[in-house]
Amino acid sequence: MMPVEEAQDELKHLLSRCERWLCDEEGPRALLPDTDGLADDAARMEALRTRVLSSMLNVALLGRQSSGKSFLISGLQGGLEYVPITDEDGMPSAEFLGVLPSSARPTTACPCTVVPVGDEAPDGDPGRARLRVRFAGGKVEDIGTDLPPAVVSAYGAVDGDVTNRRREHINLRVESVEVLLSDARLPVKLFDLPGSESPIEEHEAIMREAWAKADCFLYVSHATSALTANELQLIRDLYTHHMQSNANKRVLWVLSGIDLANQREAGQAAWKSVLATNNTYLRTHFGAPGGQFVGEGFLPVSAAWEAEGDFKNAQGEDGDTLRRLSGMEALRGHLRHLMESGAGHAHLRQVADEARWLVRRRQRQLADMLDTHLLAVEDLQVQQDSLRGRITGAERSLDHIRTELGRELQRRIRAARGPFGGLADVLHQHLDPLIDGGNLSAEHANEIDVLQVQLFSRWMTAADGPATLWEGELRAFDASARQLLRADLGLDTGPQLVSPEPLDTSYFPMQTDGPPPLTAYGVVQAAANTLGVASPLAAGAVWLTTSLSLATIAVPAGAAVLTAVAIAKVTDLLKDRESKVQRARQERKDMIDEHVKRARSAFENVTHSQGRLLIDAVERHHAQHQARLNATLAQIMERINAEDTVRSRALIDRLTPVNEDGQALITELQELRDTLGGDLPGR
Numbered sequence: 001m002m003p004v005e006e007a008q009d010e011l012k013h014l015l016s017r018c019e020r021w022l023c024d025e026e027g028p029r030a031l032l033p034d035t036d037g038l039a040d041d042a043a044r045m046e047a048l049r050t051r052v053l054s055s056m057l058n059v060a061l062l063g064r065q066s067s068g069k070s071f072l073i074s075g076l077q078g079g080l081e082y083v084p085i086t087d088e089d090g091m092p093s094a095e096f097l098g099v100l101p102s103s104a105r106p107t108t109a110c111p112c113t114v115v116p117v118g119d120e121a122p123d124g125d126p127g128r129a130r131l132r133v134r135f136a137g138g139k140v141e142d143i144g145t146d147l148p149p150a151v152v153s154a155y156g157a158v159d160g161d162v163t164n165r166r167r168e169h170i171n172l173r174v175e176s177v178e179v180l181l182s183d184a185r186l187p188v189k190l191f192d193l194p195g196s197e198s199p200i201e202e203h204e205a206i207m208r209e210a211w212a213k214a215d216c217f218l219y220v221s222h223a224t225s226a227l228t229a230n231e232l233q234l235i236r237d238l239y240t241h242h243m244q245s246n247a248n249k250r251v252l253w254v255l256s257g258i259d260l261a262n263q264r265e266a267g268q269a270a271w272k273s274v275l276a277t278n279n280t281y282l283r284t285h286f287g288a289p290g291g292q293f294v295g296e297g298f299l300p301v302s303a304a305w306e307a308e309g310d311f312k313n314a315q316g317e318d319g320d321t322l323r324r325l326s327g328m329e330a331l332r333g334h335l336r337h338l339m340e341s342g343a344g345h346a347h348l349r350q351v352a353d354e355a356r357w358l359v360r361r362r363q364r365q366l367a368d369m370l371d372t373h374l375l376a377v378e379d380l381q382v383q384q385d386s387l388r389g390r391i392t393g394a395e396r397s398l399d400h401i402r403t404e405l406g407r408e409l410q411r412r413i414r415a416a417r418g419p420f421g422g423l424a425d426v427l428h429q430h431l432d433p434l435i436d437g438g439n440l441s442a443e444h445a446n447e448i449d450v451l452q453v454q455l456f457s458r459w460m461t462a463a464d465g466p467a468t469l470w471e472g473e474l475r476a477f478d479a480s481a482r483q484l485l486r487a488d489l490g491l492d493t494g495p496q497l498v499s500p501e502p503l504d505t506s507y508f509p510m511q512t513d514g515p516p517p518l519t520a521y522g523v524v525q526a527a528a529n530t531l532g533v534a535s536p537l538a539a540g541a542v543w544l545t546t547s548l549s550l551a552t553i554a555v556p557a558g559a560a561v562l563t564a565v566a567i568a569k570v571t572d573l574l575k576d577r578e579s580k581v582q583r584a585r586q587e588r589k590d591m592i593d594e595h596v597k598r599a600r601s602a603f604e605n606v607t608h609s610q611g612r613l614l615i616d617a618v619e620r621h622h623a624q625h626q627a628r629l630n631a632t633l634a635q636i637m638e639r640i641n642a643e644d645t646v647r648s649r650a651l652i653d654r655l656t657p658v659n660e661d662g663q664a665l666i667t668e669l670q671e672l673r674d675t676l677g678g679d680l681p682g683r
Contacts (some may be wrong), residue, residue, distance in 0.1 A: 002675040004344035008052055010672055011348055011355075015049040018359050018665050027658045028362045031369070031651075041358050048351050054116040055189035056344040057335060058213050062193055062238060063220035064231050068256035068303075069192050072220055073114050074098025075303025075328055076335075078185040079129065082304070082311040096304060099129050099179050100192060101153035101160065111206045112156055112177040112192040116184035130180040131155065136173040152177075176206055188335055211241060215343040216250040216335075221298065223261040223271035227281045232446050239286055239450065242293050243457040251293060252334055253282070258327075259302040275300055285446060299334070301327040345676040352676070356669040363662030364501075368628055370655040371497055372635045373648040380640050383497050387633040390490075390498075394626050397488045401618060408480055409611035412473035413604060416466050420600040423459060427592045430455055435585050448588070456599070470607055477611060478505075481618050489625055498632045503621050505614070 002010075021027055022042045029035055061069040074080040079099035087093050100112050131143040133155050143155060143166070153160035155169070156177040162170050191210040217238060221227055227235075242249055255278065261271035279297035287294050306326035312319030323329070375383060431452060438444035460467040482503050486492060489500035639648060 001345065001677050002672075004056065004340055004348070007345065007348050007672065007676060008056070011352060012049060012052050014665065014668055014672065015045060015052060015351075015355055018355055018669075019045040019049065021359065021658075021661055021665060022362065024658075026654070027661075028366065031655055031658060032362065032365055033369075038362070041362065045355060045358055048355050050117055052348065052351055054184075054187055056187040056339045056347050058189045058191070058215045059218055059335065060191040060193060060210050060214035060216075061218045061220055062234060063222075064228075064234070067220040067222045069218075069220045070100040070112065071096070071098060072218075072254065072256050072301070072303055073112075073190045073192050074100055075301075075306060076186060076188075076190065076332065077114055077116070077181055078183070079114075079181065080303050080307040082307040084311075094308070096307060097149055099152075099181060100177075101149065101156040110156060110174050110176055111210065112179070113210075114179045114181055114184070114190045114192070116187055116189070117180045117182055128182050130182075132178040132180060133169075133174055134176045134178070135169075136175055139172075141169075186332055186335060187339070214249065215346075216252065216338055217242075218252050218254050220254045220256050221278055223255050223258045223274050223300065226274045226277040229442050232285070232442065235282075235286070236446060236449060236453075239293055240453045243453055250338060251295065252331070253278070253295065253298040254331065255298040255300045257302065257304070258300045259304045271300060285443070286450065299327060299331055301331055303328060349673055349676045352669050352673040356666055356673070359662055359665050359669070363659060363666060364628070365631070366655055366659045366662060368498055368632050369635065370652065370659050372632055372639070373652050373655070375497070375636070375639075380636055384633065384636050384640065387497065387629055387636065391626060391629050391633065394488070394622065394629065398619065398622050401484050401488060401622065402615065404484060405477075405481055405611075405615045405618065408477060409608065409615070412470075412477050413607045413611070416470040416473050416607060417600060417603055419459075419464060419466050419469070420596065420603070423456075423599065424593050424596045426459055427452065427455060427596070428589065431592060432589055435588050439581055440584050440588065452595075466603055470603075474607075474610060474614075478614060481614055485618060485621065488622070498625075498628050500625060503618065505617055 019042055022038060022045060023029065029038055032038070061073065063069055071080070074096075075098075077099065081097040083095045083097060085093050085095055099114060128146055130145045131147055131152060132140060133143055134140045143151070148164075150161065150164045154162055154164035155174055191214065193207055193210055219235065219238065221231075238251060242251060255271065255275050258269070258271040261274060262269050264270070265273060275298055282294045282297060303326065305322045306328040309319030309322030309326065312322065431448060434448055434451060438447075459465050462468060485500075485503055490496065491500045491502065642648075
């Protein structure tokens with residue numbers, strides 16, 4: 001596989017050539033009869049080049065309130081400035097200025113994203129950091145570049161002083177904030193998501209989208225306090241997401257702010273005790289270190305130490321020790337490794353696919369025009385009759401294709417969902433003893449939920465599990481759809497005017513705002529999203545593991561009871577407690593059967609949606625082919641009605657080199673994409 005930096009550089013140059021081809025005054029702009037949208041295509045190509053120069057990895061930061069996510073983001077991208085000051089008492093101190101507002105009340109902070117935009121200033125602005133704000137209702141505005149911290153806070157945090165906003169924005173509600181960074185240290189897009197206690201309902205859609213887009217996660221915990229049961233739900237949601245994503249998305253655990261917990265306790269820095277406690281907490285609830293989810297545990301970092309070290313170096317002092325102790329470069333190294341190990345290549349593949357589609361749809365129009373004008377005059381009438389027959393046949397056949405694919409989709413869904421009949425037995429076999437073995441406290445309920453996630457994920461993806469079966473059924477369904485198109489459009493009938501093309505789903509997503517066919521988020525996770533229970537904000541519910549809030553049933557320990565009631569009533573209270581726990585256990589077991597029903601229903605919904613994506617792609621492909629047939633027929637009729645063919649000969653001379661250049665770009669984009677790997681088998 002080509003190294004990611006080499007592929008990035010090659011794709012960047014290819015995109016520049018594509019943009020020039022689209023904008024060439026002697027190219028498509030001058031030759032195509034309909035140039036509507038051509039300027040938009042060129043702008044999209046420019047945006048693609050910016051994407052290649054910028055974010056190679058999408059990273060979502062999670063954590064409880066005051067965990068230091070915003071501060072860490074500023075440090076990671078080299079946007080944290082150490083400013084020494086002297087306070088009113090004459091004592092030396094320091095402040096830190098970052099690209100994002102940092103708040104001690106993150107429940108009021110809105111979701112923020114820091115987006116690197118390469119070496120080029122955004123929109124020609126020479127500033128380093130541009131603030132872009134999305135208001136309620138979807139309105140997006142650029143606020144300015146390199147703004148004072150008070151202004152950024154006024155937009156990025158509800159507890160900021162809104163009088164520091166533009167006057168027309170004072171009474172508007174901010175949904176999200178984006179900072180475009182022109183000289184970031186990492187080509188990584190960072191999502192700073194609200195703290196786990198955020199009550200703001202509007203953030204749920206933004207959170208869900210960020211979780212889906214993320215290539216990996218940073219879970220940030222502050223060094224001044226260890227993990228608590230309050231974070232158990234968020235980490236369990238993250239665990240579920242990790243288990244049910246196609247690639248088991250990597251989680252990096254970060255202990256931030258070790259500079260604020262560096263005092264000595266029990267012979268070592270206080271943060272080291274917090275580090276050990278946090279790692280033990282992860283091992284206890286989510287598996288041994290070295291596993292895919294826990295990894296090596298928490299990495300201690302201090303963005304403040306690194307910023308101070310940079311300041312000292314700039315002053316001619318020794319700041320390298322602080323930089324080394326900060327651990328920030330080690331964290332960047334982990335993110336760079338993720339880019340090199342596949343995420344960066346996937347990003348470049350997506351960009352290459354979209355660029356190829358943009359060029360291909362224009363080049364295809366030129367090729368059809370060229371073929372039309374190369375026809376001898378005596379062939380025009382024959383081709384006109386042939387095209388009319390093909391158009392009529394295509395119009396009739398689309399309903400047949402749609403009906404056949406709809407029936408086949410239902411058959412394949414039934415075949416894949418078959419194993420659900422045995423899911424309840426599998427879950428009861430492993431979960432019932434665990435349910436009976438505890439009092440359903442918060443941590444016991446978490447143990448049950450984690451095991452249920454593990455069981456379900458393994459069952460779904462086993463060799464005979466529904467997810468695995470559906471993967472094969474979807475490939476077979478894809479093959480059937482392609483075969484129907486081949487027969488209907490005449491792909492095997494030899495050379496013909498307006499030659500049909502095979503269905504290429506790699507760039508169909510660029511024609512629609514919907515998700516791409518065959519590259520959906522993954523049937524297990526997609527099923528969870530369909531249920532609305534996989535979201536990290538779904539009231540504590542995760543795929544197949546609804547939070548039962550059974551911790552409220554647990555009765556205080558015996559000693560507490562004895563202090564509250566008379567001895568004569570202790571036995572009755574204990575019996576009542578036992579009765580409640582028994583009822584709760586049975587309720588939890590009964591819920592398993594309900595979960596299975598919901599799981600099957602969600603599976604059917606998701607597989608149907610994925611199948612419909614492919615059917616929609618077939619219909620769009622069919623419609624595009626009909627549009628090409630009609631456009632070519634119009635040109636033939638124009639030629640038939642023309643008095644001479646001089647104009648055609650001149651147009652052929654102009655079309656030929658432009659068409660060849662477009663085809664060369666398409667070929668090179670495909671070759672580069674192939675070096676990046678990642679296609680599904682049989683594609």
